[in-house]
Amino acid sequence: MQARPVHRFSFAERAIHWLAALSFLYAALSGLALWSHHLYWLATVLGGGVVTRWGHPWGGIVFALLVGAMFLIWARQMRLDSDDRTWLRHAKKYAVHDEAGLPAAGRFNGGQKMLFWGQVVLTLLLLASGVVLWFPEWMPRNFRLAAILIHPIVAAGSIGMIILHIYMGTAAVPGSFRAMIRGWVTPGWATSHHPKWYREISKN
Amino acid sequence: MHTVAKLVDTSTCIGCKACEVACQEWNDQDFTISGFDGSYQTLPDLEHNFWNLIKFNELSREDGQMTWNMAKYQCMHCVDPGCLRSCPAPGAIFQQKDGIVDFNHDLCIGCGYCITGCPFDVPRLSPNSKKVYKCSLCSDRTAVGLEPACIKACPTNCLTFGTREDLIQIANARAGELKQDGHAGAGIYNPEGVGGTHVLYVLKDAADPESYGLPKDPKIPWTVSLWQGPVKWLGNLLFTGGILGAFFHYLRYGPKPTGDEEGSDA
Ligand code: HEM
Ligand code: SF4
Ligand code: SF4
Numbered sequence: 001m002q003a004r005p006v007h008r009f010s011f012a013e014r015a016i017h018w019l020a021a022l023s024f025l026y027a028a029l030s031g032l033a034l035w036s037h038h039l040y041w042l043a044t045v046l047g048g049g050v051v052t053r054w055g056h057p058w059g060g061i062v063f064a065l066l067v068g069a070m071f072l073i074w075a076r077q078m079r080l081d082s083d084d085r086t087w088l089r090h091a092k093k094y095a096v097h098d099e100a101g102l103p104a105a106g107r108f109n110g111g112q113k114m115l116f117w118g119q120v121v122l123t124l125l126l127l128a129s130g131v132v133l134w135f136p137e138w139m140p141r142n143f144r145l146a147a148i149l150i151h152p153i154v155a156a157g158s159i160g161m162i163i164l165h166i167y168m169g170t171a172a173v174p175g176s177f178r179a180m181i182r183g184w185v186t187p188g189w190a191t192s193h194h195p196k197w198y199r200e201i202s203k204n
Numbered sequence: 205m206h207t208v209a210k211l212v213d214t215s216t217c218i219g220c221k222a223c224e225v226a227c228q229e230w231n232d233q234d235f236t237i238s239g240f241d242g243s244y245q246t247l248p249d250l251e252h253n254f255w256n257l258i259k260f261n262e263l264s265r266e267d268g269q270m271t272w273n274m275a276k277y278q279c280m281h282c283v284d285p286g287c288l289r290s291c292p293a294p295g296a297i298f299q300q301k302d303g304i305v306d307f308n309h310d311l312c313i314g315c316g317y318c319i320t321g322c323p324f325d326v327p328r329l330s331p332n333s334k335k336v337y338k339c340s341l342c343s344d345r346t347a348v349g350l351e352p353a354c355i356k357a358c359p360t361n362c363l364t365f366g367t368r369e370d371l372i373q374i375a376n377a378r379a380g381e382l383k384q385d386g387h388a389g390a391g392i393y394n395p396e397g398v399g400g401t402h403v404l405y406v407l408k409d410a411a412d413p414e415s416y417g418l419p420k421d422p423k424i425p426w427t428v429s430l431w432q433g434p435v436k437w438l439g440n441l442l443f444t445g446g447i448l449g450a451f452f453h454y455l456r457y458g459p460k461p462t463g464d465e466e467g468s469d470a
Contacts, residue, residue: 034292034315036436049293049313050334096457136316137329144320148290149427149435156439160446167450173460192463 005184006198013073017180020066027063028159030056035152057134060126067123074116077107083196084110107197115165122158125150207303208346209281209368209402210355211375214416215382215390216362217274219258221246223354223363227256230342230353250277252330255339256354259417275405275416276354276363279326279339281305283399286424289432290321303368303402304341312336323398323422341402371404378406397423 009017030052033042043052080088083103087094087110090102094111108116132139132147139147169176175189190198224246228235233253241248244260261273285305291297296311297318307327314334318327327336342352350356351365364371375392382390391410394400407416414420 035439037292037294040292040294043293043313049311053313053315095453097460133315136319137331141320141325144316145425145427148317148320149431152431152439153435156435156442160442163443163446163450167453171450171454171459174462175464186462186464188463188465190463192461 004187006187006190006201007183008179008185008190009183011183014180014183016066016069016073020063020070023059023063023066024162027056027059028155028162030059031152031155032159057130060130064123064127067120070116071120074108078113078116080110080113081106084113087111088114104195105193105197106200107194109194111168115161118161119158122154122161125154126158129154206367206369207301207402208341209303209366209371209404210341210352211364211366211371211404211406212276213362213364213375213378213406214273214275215378215387215406215408216360217258217276218360218362219244219260219272219274220359221258222357222359223276224254224256224258226353226357227339228254230345231255231340244272250326250328250338252328252337255279255337261415261417263415273409273416275418277417278354278403279305279341280324280398281339281341281402282323283401284424286321286323286398286428287318287327288321289424290317290428292317300343302346304343304346305402306340306343307336307338309333309335309337321424321428323419323424368402368404375404375406379410382406382408393418395419395422397421 026046029042030046032039033046033049033052034040034056040049043049046052046055083106086103087105091111093099093102094109129147129151132143133151136144169180173193175185176193179185179189187198227233233255235247235251235253238247238251243262245257247254247257250257256276256278259275259277261275263271263273265271281304283303285297285299288297288299288305292315293311293313296308296313297305298308299305312335314329314336316329316336318336319325319329327338329336342350342354345352346365355363355365364374366374372392372394375394379390379392387408389409389411391407393405393407393410393413393416405413405416405418407413407418409415412420
């Protein structure tokens with residue numbers, strides 16, 4: 001039996017999410033091209049070293065703007081409540097699919113909220129340090145010395161979080177990729193992953 | 205193999221700036237006087253199109269008279285170059301077997317990392333070409349057995365070109381002479397923090413290189429060493445660990461139930 005689809009993400013939410021994903025992919029690949037000589041072939045694929053150096057900061061700016069857009073549409077829904085805190089304390093159980101004692105998640109669970117806030121903070125740091133690296137000729141030496149250390153550390157943390165996010169959004173939680181592509185989920189999916197949210201939207 | 209070097213005997217520099225002119229001529233560079241700041245120095249600092257500067261460091265002597273600690277300033281051709289360690293573009297900076305550190309501008313992407321990595325603040329980004337420039341120790345002359353242009357032009361033999369081993373000996377001998385002449389603090393400048401340099405100095409006051417405009421104990425900045433060392437290893441570990449971790453999590457635990465399985469009550 002085909003269950004009635006439950007609307008989960010609006011077109012605007014999906015568009016912002018995927019534009020952010022694309023710009024992040026470009027920023028990450030063009031940044032990683034400079035991360036190590038062994039990855040410099042990425043620069044060749046992306047149009048050569050000069051193009052990569054020119055394009056990366058712009059890709060980063062576009063990404064930062066889209067994170068700003070996500071902040072505007074999602075920040076209120078991403079506030080952690082006491083259930084989320086309990087959820088986070090037992091995140092290990094979630095990871096091994098032993099969810100019996102976990103508090104019911106709202107539209108976003110504690111892990112998703114932490115990913116959101118984490119990326120907001122890391123993006124601000126990437127933006128600040130990235131702008132310093134962008135214009136070395138105008139920046140005081142101490143700023144440059146700090147940025148050259150901070151930018152790649154934060155970038156690595158951010159890429160690490162996104163690896164986890166991609167895994168969760170594709171293989172680990174079937175149904176969530178379709179939610180972000182087509183915008184809907186099944187009632188079963190909503191009940192098992194975000195019961196508090198499903199209860200709320202079914203009320204109206 | 206013997207490496208090459210340049211020796212600057214600051215005690216015999218008369219500030220004629222012949223080396224500056226020779227450098228501009230040989231490297232075919234236009235430059236504009238960017239401003240006059242009340243000093244005898246040609247420009248306040250190195251520029252992307254001005255790689256060799258005689259610094260006229262003004263000091264007051266014990267008798268109250270003014271004096272100059274004149275010193276030639278350019279790329280030091282470090283044995284362990286911070287610029288090279290920082291550069292992300294393979295081949296854009298390279299160190300020759302003879303010790304010369306040179307830039308290949310076709311490969312430079314203009315990121316400016318080398319400017320930050322250099323303990324002597326030498327490389328300069330050109331606003332026109334968006335590439336970075338500095339003294340090449342006239343690698344295009346030394347390759348065919350000529351001495352660098354600055355050395356060719358120097359009228360007082362303040363500048364010498366030769367093998368690094370020979371010049372260290374000559375420099376030590378000259379410092380000994382200066383000591384006998386009453387300059388008790390004379391010595392050579394060949395900073396250990398960058399493994400030594402291929403530009404050596406004889407200073408009358410070796411304990412105070414800063415009075416010649418030379419950094420006292422130059423080292424590759426620690427943030428640069430950390431960035432190009434442990435940060436890269438830990439980052440690589442994180443990336444591979446993340447991908448492998450996800451893969452093995454899937455093998456061990458598989459996907460979450462979708463909630464639509466047979467027998468679920470949705
Ligand atoms: C937010 C705005 C951003 C700005 C203004 C910015 C700017 C820069 C600049 C100027 C560089 C130097 C080389 C180049 O231009 O390619 C750089 C390097 C780099 N960026 Fe960004 N970036 C930003 C965001 C990002 C993001 C989102 C990532 C990916 C997670 C990232 C990852 C990197 C990496 C890995 C490097 C190389 C670091 C190294 O050489 O060790 N950046 N960035
Ligand atoms: S002085 Fe600076 S530019 Fe010259 S070799 Fe040393 S680190 Fe590189
Ligand atoms: S500006 Fe050019 S030479 Fe300097 S680090 Fe970047 S690519 Fe290398």
